Amino acid sequence: MEQLPLWAQIGAVALLLICSGFFSISETAMMALNRHRLKHLANQGALGAKTTQGLLARTDELLSVILIGNNLFNTIIPVLTTSIALHTFGHDNLVLSIATGVVAFLIIVFAEITPKIVGATYPEKIALPASFLIAPLMRVAMPLIWFVNLFANAILRVLHINTKGGRDQRLSTEELRTIVLESGSFMPTKHRSILLNLFDLENITVDDVMIPRRRIEALDLDAPFDSILNQLETCYHNKLIVYQGDIDRVIGVLHVRKTLAALHNQELERETLRELLAEPYFVPSGTPVFQQLQYFQESRHRTALVVDEYGELQGLVTPEDILEELIGEFTTSIPRSASSRGGWNAEGECIVAGSMPLRELNRWLQLTLPTDGPKTLNGLILELLEEIPDGDVCMEITGVRLEVMRSDDQAVRTVKLFKPGARGADKGVRKLLAS
Structure with missing residues (x-):
């Protein structure tokens, strides 16, 4: 060199x-x-x-x-x-x-x-x-x-x-969730939302997505026959749960359109209604929604009745209820407890029924109310208060202010929600912070 x-x-x-x-x-x-x-x-x-x-x-x-x-x-x-x-x-x-x-x-x-x-x-x-x-x-x-x-x-x-x-580099569910969250502009917002909802689906059961017992539109076969005919002609659903005397005594599922067709062709009687009933499909409370979706595919059923360990009816679930967890609410003319209203008003307030499911409420109003405990807004309020309020009560849960507007001896019936950041919710009698 x-x-x-x-x-x-x-x-x-x-x-x-x-x-x-x-x-x-x-x-x-x-x-x-x-x-x-x-x-x-x-x-x-x-x-x-x-x-x-x-x-x-x-x-x-x-x-x-x-x-x-x-x-x-x-x-x-x-x-x-x-x-x-x-x-x-x-x-x-x-x-x-x-x-x-x-x-x-x-x-x-x-x-x-x-x-x-x-x-x-x-x-x-x-x-x-x-x-x-x-x-x-x-x-x-x-x-x-x-x-x-x-x-x-x-x-x-x-x-x-x-x-x-x-x-062996295998991604866990949480790692996949992080990848989806960080996808940013590379993935449309709707697609990202569906994927995130899909990851959540493995952690929820039919109890989280079912229509609660109090909101089930059902037909009492022991009711006056004129009342039965009127309910058939004015009901919002194509299928009705039919019970006898007590809703826990479900005897079948009635296809409304087929029943009305039979009504035009012949005189409808109670026994005719019984003959038109399909066998009810029961599922136990706590069934994972993924598993239930597979059951729907295998059994060809479109309506499942959720029962607890004592055989008492807890709610009703359909494939649409599960799919709504993925893609959001379907456009429908059927009035629901709160979605028939217009959402937040100009003052950032919204009045909802106490029986409204928390998951539906979160999805509709973009809130973050906890869903790992009670399933309804009424249940969440009662869990925090540990009593049924006998007057106007205000509280704050995960940054959302609520005012109990109406209650009775059994439950909270009507609640006013204040949009996070909106003014006018400081006049409460009591405020509780959810941990």
């Missing part, structure tokens, strides 16, 4: 720094690469994706060739730089110290920190092209890699470290 001109020796040092930087940037880019994104690129036939996949499938060999190359150049650079300094400025301890400091600075900045920052910032753009150089280098250096890994693997075995188990 001493026979070469000074500019050639400096150029050789610069070239070695570039080579060392290449291995540093490749190492960081390869390790920072999203494996799932890489798999997608490989399926799309992106240039270099399959080669990169092959390299990452052998992480131990990949790291070995990168670190061998990186350390080889980082070892040569100080020797060459020191030789240039001593030949140029003479044999002096000060020159040697300065040369060592300069070499360390050059390696840290130009061969380590800067390349690795770039590699971590643009892993995909760097890793895929770099794989075309690293792959042949790995094949050429295979004997050296095998020799080095012989000692490395022995140390790993002594430490009882299983490298194969760490390569």
